[in-house]
Amino acid sequence: MAEFSTAVKYRGDVNVIYLNGFLDAHTAPQLENEFSKLIEENKYSIVVNFKDLNYISSAGLGVFMAFIEKIRENKGDIKLTSMNDKVFNIFDLLGFPLLYEIFKSEEEAVKKFNEIKKLENE
Amino acid sequence: MQNRILNLTKNVKFQLFLTAAALLFLFRLFFKPDDVLMLQVINEILVVTSVSFFILYLLDFLSKRSFSPVSMVMNVGILNAFLFFMMTFSGTILTGLFGDLSLEESRSGLVYYLVLFFYVFLLLISFSYFFITFKEFYFLKQKKNVSKHFNTMIIFILLASFTAMFGEKWDLEYISLSFFFISILLIVINSIKISWIAFIVKKEKLYVLFLSVIIAILFIVNIVNASDGNSNKLVLDHFSPSLTTFFKLIMIYGIIYYSILFFTTLFHLPTAEVYDRKAQEVTSLQYFSKLITQVLDFDELAETVTDIATKVCNAHGSWIVWKADNEFKNIATKNIGYVDVKLMTEYLHDIFINKADEKTEIVTLEKFNRRSELSEDYSVIAVTPLKAHNEIKGFLLTVKKSDFIFDEEDKNALETFGDYASVSIENSRLLEQSIEKERLEKELDVAREIQRKILPAAEPQYKNLSIASVFIPAFEVGGDYYDFFEIEDDKLGFVIADVSGKGISAAFIMAEVKGIFESLSRTSQSPREIFIKANEILRRALDRKTFVSAAYGIIDVQKETLYYSRAGHCPVLLIRGETVEVLKPAGIGLGLTHSKEFADALEEDTIELKGNDIIVLYTDGITEAKNSELEDFGEKLFEQILIENRHEDAGTISKKVISEISYFSKNYPQHDDITLVIIKWKQKLLNNGDKEWQNLAPQLNTGAM
Numbered sequence: 001m002a003e004f005s006t007a008v009k010y011r012g013d014v015n016v017i018y019l020n021g022f023l024d025a026h027t028a029p030q031l032e033n034e035f036s037k038l039i040e041e042n043k044y045s046i047v048v049n050f051k052d053l054n055y056i057s058s059a060g061l062g063v064f065m066a067f068i069e070k071i072r073e074n075k076g077d078i079k080l081t082s083m084n085d086k087v088f089n090i091f092d093l094l095g096f097p098l099l100y101e102i103f104k105s106e107e108e109a110v111k112k113f114n115e116i117k118k119l120e121n122e
Numbered sequence: 123m124q125n126r127i128l129n130l131t132k133n134v135k136f137q138l139f140l141t142a143a144a145l146l147f148l149f150r151l152f153f154k155p156d157d158v159l160m161l162q163v164i165n166e167i168l169v170v171t172s173v174s175f176f177i178l179y180l181l182d183f184l185s186k187r188s189f190s191p192v193s194m195v196m197n198v199g200i201l202n203a204f205l206f207f208m209m210t211f212s213g214t215i216l217t218g219l220f221g222d223l224s225l226e227e228s229r230s231g232l233v234y235y236l237v238l239f240f241y242v243f244l245l246l247i248s249f250s251y252f253f254i255t256f257k258e259f260y261f262l263k264q265k266k267n268v269s270k271h272f273n274t275m276i277i278f279i280l281l282a283s284f285t286a287m288f289g290e291k292w293d294l295e296y297i298s299l300s301f302f303f304i305s306i307l308l309i310v311i312n313s314i315k316i317s318w319i320a321f322i323v324k325k326e327k328l329y330v331l332f333l334s335v336i337i338a339i340l341f342i343v344n345i346v347n348a349s350d351g352n353s354n355k356l357v358l359d360h361f362s363p364s365l366t367t368f369f370k371l372i373m374i375y376g377i378i379y380y381s382i383l384f385f386t387t388l389f390h391l392p393t394a395e396v397y398d399r400k401a402q403e404v405t406s407l408q409y410f411s412k413l414i415t416q417v418l419d420f421d422e423l424a425e426t427v428t429d430i431a432t433k434v435c436n437a438h439g440s441w442i443v444w445k446a447d448n449e450f451k452n453i454a455t456k457n458i459g460y461v462d463v464k465l466m467t468e469y470l471h472d473i474f475i476n477k478a479d480e481k482t483e484i485v486t487l488e489k490f491n492r493r494s495e496l497s498e499d500y501s502v503i504a505v506t507p508l509k510a511h512n513e514i515k516g517f518l519l520t521v522k523k524s525d526f527i528f529d530e531e532d533k534n535a536l537e538t539f540g541d542y543a544s545v546s547i548e549n550s551r552l553l554e555q556s557i558e559k560e561r562l563e564k565e566l567d568v569a570r571e572i573q574r575k576i577l578p579a580a581e582p583q584y585k586n587l588s589i590a591s592v593f594i595p596a597f598e599v600g601g602d603y604y605d606f607f608e609i610e611d612d613k614l615g616f617v618i619a620d621v622s623g624k625g626i627s628a629a630f631i632m633a634e635v636k637g638i639f640e641s642l643s644r645t646s647q648s649p650r651e652i653f654i655k656a657n658e659i660l661r662r663a664l665d666r667k668t669f670v671s672a673a674y675g676i677i678d679v680q681k682e683t684l685y686y687s688r689a690g691h692c693p694v695l696l697i698r699g700e701t702v703e704v705l706k707p708a709g710i711g712l713g714l715t716h717s718k719e720f721a722d723a724l725e726e727d728t729i730e731l732k733g734n735d736i737i738v739l740y741t742d743g744i745t746e747a748k749n750s751e752l753e754d755f756g757e758k759l760f761e762q763i764l765i766e767n768r769h770e771d772a773g774t775i776s777k778k779v780i781s782e783i784s785y786f787s788k789n790y791p792q793h794d795d796i797t798l799v800i801i802k803w804k805q806k807l808l809n810n811g812d813k814e815w816q817n818l819a820p821q822l823n824t825g826a827m
Contacts, residue, residue: 004638025623029697058620058623061620061669062668063621063667093690093692093693094669094671094673095689095709095710095714098708098715098719098723099710099719
């Protein structure tokens with residue numbers, strides 16, 4: 001059975017979820033839990049780092065759809081970063097780049113969040 | 123003969139007793155047997171007969187009830203006390219009624235005999251009961267068949283009793299005395315082994331110890347009451363010397379048995395607790411081994427485990443901490459409040475995490491800073507790991523209050539018990555898994571059946587088109603769907619889709635998707651329009667996590683044109699000459715977003731069909747098929763096979779692709795549905811007659827697929 005794990009790091013107001021391994025129908029609930037926890041704590045600025053993710057199935061993609069509405073309603077967002085080509089290809093085929101901002105690196109995603117924060121504060 | 127008497131019914135025995143007693147009564151009214159040997163013998167025979175039938179009757183009467191040894195000891199005590207009072211006051215009462223009993227004259231008349239018989243009857247009840255109780259005691263927990271010893275003793279007691287009458291008048295006392303002493307010897311021998319005492323608990327042993335002294339003393343007092351110079355002795359001897367002797371022997375049996383009982387109990391007392399625990403362990407393990415076969419319900423099993431755990435080590439409470447999803451959960455609490463359990467589990471958290479061996483660990487609560495919050499004065503906890511698959515899956519916790527400890531015995535008992543519990547829990551879980559597996563398999567059978575019925579049974583037949591489709595379901599139904607719609611004679615609609623998720627839920631969504639495309643294909647002839655409407659419906663129907671990727675195309679045979687759109691699906695491949703064109707118009711998966719965003723992103727492309735163009739639709743089950751090194755089959759290899767076989771008809775190409783995939787992933791299980799649809803264009807000729815001729819051959823080929 002393919003293994004999957006997640007880790008969460010807080011970078012200021014931005015929460016970064018790191019994905020590792022294989023995200024499919026069997027491991028998707030783990031990621032769902034992570035999102036649920038963050039939302040419970042009213043943390044809506046979320047970056048998902050795909051650096052160590054080897055594979056994502058359609059059920060894995062579904063997880064992002066499950067939470068995005070709630071997060072955007074609360075002026076937050078999910079931004080995706082550091083995908084390998086194979087994973088990006090899967091996202092790309094489904095038209096995810098039209099629905100989500102996808103960045104090359106985690107830094108860019110975090111910076112984007114911080115810029116928005118600044119604009120709001122001004 | 124003996125058996126025939128023993129086999130008589132209870133009531134008949136009682137009637138025989140009454141008859142013998144009545145005969146005796148009449149006999150005594152009319153004869154004075156004191157001096158005439160013959161009369162004395164008749165008297166004794168009647169007495170012995172009455173007593174025997176009464177004892178036999180009482181034996182039947184009592185055999186229906188089963189008493190514990192301790193309650194039998196107690197019953198003897200009560201009856202003994204009654205006997206003591208009766209014998210102590212009988213002298214006074216009898217003398218008051220009839221004058222000096224040593225005088226011949228006072229011992230006569232109807233009233234005297236009535237009172238005498240009543241008095242003897244009361245005595246009879248007492249010592250018959252004693253006799254039966256001694257018999258019960260004797261056979262209690264005996265391993266060998268020892269009835270011979272007991273029967274021999276009865277014979278000698280009877281002989282001693284019966285010969286007693288000769289001693290009084292004919293100086294043959296030595297006969298009776300000999301039998302008397304042999305009887306006593308046999309009584310001692312028969313009383314020595316009291317094995318049942320080992321099987322009662324410590325509390326009962328203390329109780330028996332205390333009672334046995336009192337009862338032994340009562341027996342002594344009662345025998346003194348019936349000895350020389352006492353009115354009881356006078357009356358009894360007058361009634362029947364045999365009865366006096368029999369009575370004495372029963373009393374002696376009582377003294378001996380209860381004295382030995384006292385000492386035996388005394389010797390058993392220091393080891394009583396060990397016996398208690400061993401007995402407890404044995405019963406617990408027996409109880410538990412029965413439960414191993416009743417593991418259908420995990421929660422019920424856990425309850426039983428904690429219940430027995432408290433008994434195994436005499437703990438005041440017990441619960442199980444079960445590891446699930448890296449969290450510790452308290453289950454099956456026994457004799458202990460939930461809040462207490464929660465507090466103590468928190469305190470023990472570090473131990474749970476660091477515990478690696480299988481030994482029971484004893485933890486005191488002395489350093490527990492929230493001990494005062496506990497509702498009871500708990501002081502020490504035994505932590506016993508529970509394993510499954512050689513991994514610690516949980517802990518069995520037993521707790522004791524202040525002033526109680528877990529000793530080495532408790533620890534061993536808990537460790538042994540922990541092993542038993544682990545095995546049962548493991549069995550329970552395996553059973554649960556296999557039931558779940560069976561359920562899933564049934565569910566998947568249904569899903570596969572739905573999928574099979576949804577997919578088209580055959581490819582449509584079109585002039586200028588060679589069509590082939592292959593579908594290979596994965597074990598866990600993957601949610602692939604494809605279909606053809608014969609819109610008009612010269613228009614073919616086709617769709618390929620992949621529902622996210624797997625199994626029965628994916629199969630149901632497939633069915634829904636089929637319905638949607640089935641109806642939309644009739645109302646609209648634009649793939650883009652169809653997708654926009656389909657998205658609208660699916661956005662409402664599907665939950666947020668679920669979506670459908672699809673590609674839809676329409677071939678207008680007349681116009682030699684392909685119109686197509688892609689909603690998040692794998693690209694459509696067009697093989698033209700030696701090149702593969704990857705047709706990938708923009709589009710988001712169905713159900714992912716609202717109508718406007720979906721429509722804005724969605725493109726529809728048009729391609730004019732030329733020569734022997736081949737249109738290939740597929741799902742990611744093909745490109746993501748894996749080999750044992752977990753490498754993907756991939757687009758490159760797929761395209762290469764398509765180019766190599768471009769001259770073949772659609773059926774042959776699809777077969778070739780599938781055989782290559784099977785070869786590639788022969789050592790790796792298929793984890794997603796594989797769907798492949800190939801449509802090969804046969805260019806029309808300008809001349810109408812030629813067109814008809816041209817199309818005959820390819821259509822035959824198509825049918826072969």
